[in-house]
Amino acid sequence: MKILLAVTEVATVDDAFEIEGTEIPDQYLGTDLNEWDEYAIEEAVQLQEADIAAEVVTVTIGPETCEQTIRQALATGADRAIRIWDEAFEAVDLLDVSTKTAILRAVVAEEEPDLVLSGVQSDDDSWGATGVALAAAVDYEWAAVVNHLAHDFEDGTASVRRELEGGVEELTTVDLPAVLTIQTGINEPRYASLRGIRQAKRKPLEVYGLADLGLEESVAESRVRLTAMSEPERESDTTVWEGTPEEAAGELADLLRKREVVQ
Secondary structure (H helix, E strand, O other): OEEEEEOOEEEEEOOOOOOEOOEOOHHHEEEEEOHHHHHHHHHHHHHHHOOOOOEEEEEEEOOHHHHHHHHHHHHOOOOEEEEEOOHHHOOOOOOOHHHHHHHHHHHHHHHOOOEEEEEOOOOOOOOOOHHHHHHHHHOOEEEEEEEEEOOOOHHHEEEEEEEOHHHOEEEEEEEOOEEEEEOOOOOOOOOOOHHHHHHHOOOOEEEEOOHHHOOOHHHHOOOOOOOOOOOOOOOOOOOOOOOOHHHHHHHHHHHHHHOOOOO
């Protein structure tokens, strides 16, 4: 079995930051591996350790600066990586679902994986739709928000448990090839070992542009535009009490009595 992992680098923001137009200045930003994808990576590596997956390949859409993040996935057990980037992306505010789907569809056609795993969503744009859209594009079966995956794959099917609304869970089977979007909590992502980090530096990382995938530059023409950015409104103010623990506890007790929470 070959597993293809859709891995994303996301921006992280300092607790205190400023907004300039539709951007947050670089001094307030960092980068990290998307949290949901960490769980998808761990699930793939566990399948590899169980001798179910023969190869785990990651694919990331991003510039050269994200290669350090890609190496994180390689360090935890993925065999090789693919990075997609093109000059056509430079002028694009957001890569929408249709753009990501077209790119990943081309990679799936090239790699022919038996199973595609991705996080349910990404921490930055939170589309939550790319995995399902990809499944439709490549005519794979799919299951979204998977919080348990049985590691036997009997009769060419994947037995999964899905998280639905209202605390309801669904048990179902999905025929392979399939796309699964992985929910946080399905496993406990491992830390990369020193040995894994050293090995990751030597693992293959291929870089493709749109033309390499047989795609036109028009694929990058996103239909989504970022028109405004603002901090969410606070529903209530935060009160911070200074002084000793005893003084702060007294202030809290007075506030609770004032609001008739306690007598």
